Amino acid sequence: MTNQTSSSVSVGAKIRHDIIKGVHPPGGKLREAALAKQYAVSRIPIREALRSLEAEGLVESRPYSGSMVAPSPTEDAEDLFEIRIVLESATAKRAAKRAAQQSNGEAPDERWRGTRKEINEILDVGDIVIGQERYEDLAVLNMRFHFAIAELSGSLSFVSLLRQISGKIEWLYSLNVTRRGPQAWPEHRDIIAAIDAGQGSKAAEVMGQHVRRSRDSYFAMMAEKPA
Amino acid sequence: MTNQTSSSVSVGAKIRHDIIKGVHPPGGKLREAALAKQYAVSRIPIREALRSLEAEGLVESRPYSGSMVAPSPTEDAEDLFEIRIVLESATAKRAAKRAAQQSNGEAPDERWRGTRKEINEILDVGDIVIGQERYEDLAVLNMRFHFAIAELSGSLSFVSLLRQISGKIEWLYSLNVTRRGPQAWPEHRDIIAAIDAGQGSKAAEVMGQHVRRSRDSYFAMMAEKPA
DNA sequence: ATCAGATCGTTTGCATACAATCTAATCTCT
DNA sequence: AGAGATTAGATTGTATGCAAACGATCTGAT
DSSP states (O other), X not given: OOOOOOHHHHHHHHHHHHHHHTSSOTTOEXXXXXXXXXXXXXXXXXXXXXHHHHHHTSEEEETTTEEEEOOOGGGGHHHHHHHHHXXXXXXXXXXXXXXXXXXXXXXXXXXXXXXXXXXXXXXXXXXXXXXXXXXXXXXXXXXXHHHHHHHHTTOHHHHHHHHHHHHHHHHHHHHSHHHHHHHHHHHHHHHHHHHHTTOHHHHHHHHHHHHHHHHHXXXXXXXXXXX | OOOOOOHHHHHHHHHHHHHHHTSSOTTOEEOHHHHHHXXXXXXXXXXXXXHHHHHHTSEEEETTTEEEEOOOGXXXXXXXXXXXXXXXXXXXXXXXXXXXXXXXXXXXXXXXXXXXXXHHHHHHHHHHHHHTTOGGGHHHHHHHXXXXXXXXXXXXXXXXXXXXXXXXXXXXXXXXXXXXXXXXXXXXXXXXXXXXXXXXXXXXXXXXXXXHHHHXXXXXXXXXXXX
């Protein structure tokens, strides 16, 4: 029962990382043979990885025509932020409701306590990373925080839906992380505070504001230095 | 430019259909070799299809352990309806806003007109299907209607997000289609009317109510005859 | 010169074959 | 008899080879 991680998912993670880092530019063609040589595997794992990335929206494919990197997420930044607002407000509200149930002593959920603990660690690590100005590590930490909130909501559907757009969100976030990152990180503690207090509508409101601020910061950045 | 549809997507559609129909029961193991023989293709297209279905949430996989049909959507019905409420209210609102822009004569979008036309056809076909009491065909028509609304919103992100949960939604809908279908279908015309009128918040409200009624009908059905 | 149609090279799609891993039934030792 | 190690069988993961389809280029007629 070693639960080995197959090579197609690890190579998928690498390609995903390289897309976000800009190694494979948006609109660039992704030839299976070239990728196979580049990542030192056969075409089969490459194909499977491309299917996963297609589901994440980072890659677009057409039968017999091949795959290409999706257009830069700047194209639908407005949409992505709007989706986050409605989706993550809902997860925050549900997480707060579950927190209230937990403190009422009903069914002490071990899984809940685990992710709640993990959030504290994520926040602490984020503080350190910011102190060292290692902003390039903040995008993935930010994503992990928001995933953890979704997990607190107790709904696998919300988690997998968030995962579906996580690629583009992380991509978008990394474009503005040096500006928005240090400012945004402390807001996370406000969100988790509202959740701990069991205040559903306040948690939703704080989360919504958090995302809206990220959106505004992003568009302000784009207005200053248009890509 | 024949744009041939590859065999892995067609077999994927078949498997998907069979899952919703219950041919492959929830929790049942999906052995690649068996599926390959059953659908008369090699294991490769089967694997690709399973990856797609996994992204849709209809299949769960673990490396080296295989795939199984996801638990019945009844498990997270509450979550799915809540997701639809927040997501589809947003698409309806945006569709109405775009409709207002269209009627103002700004940039007559041919693509918009196309899907708007398609919606009329879907609604008419649905009326016929209901008249003939062919309810089994209504689930896919219902899904196509809601997809078309998402397309009217002009946001590919919303469309692909809806696609992510469309499998489970259609599955859930088909469980209650004989009860809810005839009642729900006319409501679609109210939704499109609000969109045509360019009334964003009303369109969102009508869509929200539409989904809420589906939810209530579903749970009423489950209360009567618990699966 | 332009456009329709055929042709060739490149790339993806699929099938077969083999290796790596999991699972469960068996065996061993206490 | 029961718990843990072991081994055999089954199943998934990966590599290689071949067929199908696409896209660009060339050809030829108007």
